[in-house]
Amino acid sequence: MSDSKVTFEKGNVALAKAAVAAGCRYYFGYPITPQSDIPEYLSGVLPRVGGQFVQAESEVASINMLLGAGATGKRAMTSSSSPGISLKQEGISYMAGSEVPGVIVNVQRSGPGLGGIAPSQGDYFQATRGGGHGDYRVIVLAPASVQEMYDLTVLAFDLADTYRTPVMVLADAMIGMMKEPLEEWVPQSPEPSKDDWAATGAAGRPGRRIKSLYLGDGELAEHNWKLAQKYERIRREETRVQTELPEGCELAVVAFGSAARIAKSAVDRLNDEGRRVGYVRPITLWPFPDEAIRRVAEQGVPLLTVELNTGQMVEDVRLAVEGRAPVHFAGYPPGYLPSPDDIYDEIVRRLPAGEEAA
Numbered sequence: 001m002s003d004s005k006v007t008f009e010k011g012n013v014a015l016a017k018a019a020v021a022a023g024c025r026y027y028f029g030y031p032i033t034p035q036s037d038i039p040e041y042l043s044g045v046l047p048r049v050g051g052q053f054v055q056a057e058s059e060v061a062s063i064n065m066l067l068g069a070g071a072t073g074k075r076a077m078t079s080s081s082s083p084g085i086s087l088k089q090e091g092i093s094y095m096a097g098s099e100v101p102g103v104i105v106n107v108q109r110s111g112p113g114l115g116g117i118a119p120s121q122g123d124y125f126q127a128t129r130g131g132g133h134g135d136y137r138v139i140v141l142a143p144a145s146v147q148e149m150y151d152l153t154v155l156a157f158d159l160a161d162t163y164r165t166p167v168m169v170l171a172d173a174m175i176g177m178m179k180e181p182l183e184e185w186v187p188q189s190p191e192p193s194k195d196d197w198a199a200t201g202a203a204g205r206p207g208r209r210i211k212s213l214y215l216g217d218g219e220l221a222e223h224n225w226k227l228a229q230k231y232e233r234i235r236r237e238e239t240r241v242q243t244e245l246p247e248g249c250e251l252a253v254v255a256f257g258s259a260a261r262i263a264k265s266a267v268d269r270l271n272d273e274g275r276r277v278g279y280v281r282p283i284t285l286w287p288f289p290d291e292a293i294r295r296v297a298e299q300g301v302p303l304l305t306v307e308l309n310t311g312q313m314v315e316d317v318r319l320a321v322e323g324r325a326p327v328h329f330a331g332y333p334p335g336y337l338p339s340p341d342d343i344y345d346e347i348v349r350r351l352p353a354g355e356e357a358a
Helices: 011-021 037-049 059-071 082-098 124-128 146-163 173-177 219-238 257-272 290-298 313-321 340-350
Strands: 002-010 026-029 052-055 076-080 102-108 139-141 166-172 179-186 241-244 251-254 277-282 284-286 303-307 327-331
Touching (some): 011 173, 011 179, 026 037, 037 052, 059 082, 076 082, 082 102, 082 124, 082 219, 102 146, 102 173, 124 166, 139 146, 166 173, 173 257, 241 290, 251 257, 251 340, 257 303, 290 303, 303 313
Parallel strands (some): 026 052, 102 166, 139 166, 251 303
Antiparallel strands (some): 139 284
């Protein structure tokens, strides 16, 4: 990290600035709220740094333009909000199948259908299960602050190139539209070499084929097993989680993104009052931090999953816990954003009976 400076920035703009700092020079998108600050910013900046901004005719066109740019080894990005990401899913599947890197940003709005523009985490399943057709995974990063909108976007480009895979940054209207201090920094790590696979013209070398169509006997099975081995390596090496577990922990809250920052206020208040409440924040939603959550459950600590939906990540928490401890759920679907007091009351209601503040 070098040449850092501190500004006061909106989350969406922080993400767009991070893309430029990470070397992204190609953006393809289509307007939709609440992510429109991203294309607005990049439409002004990318031409000034030698890049290209394209407002495509549709989300489908945008994701296929990303596939094309990624196939040439260029750092490129698209962004949208929930219904727009739904339209991009076929292209994301093609990118995964073709092993083409690229960054996809989803500043979620509420659903299903057109839903609304209120903060929501209703796209957890869509993001973490791949979303499209086929046997594949997408790395999913979940920022919980404006600073992380910047930091995790830089990371997204590195992971996409390292593993030749699409990477999604999954935010929501609250993180995207809020303003906080931001330390902008310039990445110093060189981009991974793409000399052995990128479609850059075949002058002086044999031609290359980047494809996701495998029709020969056993070809597709071999390809899918190769992808599976890559996903297993990503599980081992790229799972990220923030865990704070006080000694004698009575209960641990599991939350990501904007729900995590609201829940953290309630957890801190309870600990200040003498209770012993833990905090587990998945930073990668895929790969999911199963091991970290399992270690909490193995101590017999009950868990409370807090989400801005009717219950999605809680399924992964229960799978990780495997019955070792109770798993509770507090859901807040769009239309009502909980306050720290709401989550405080929910935690108190779930704390083991008879416990007294120290």
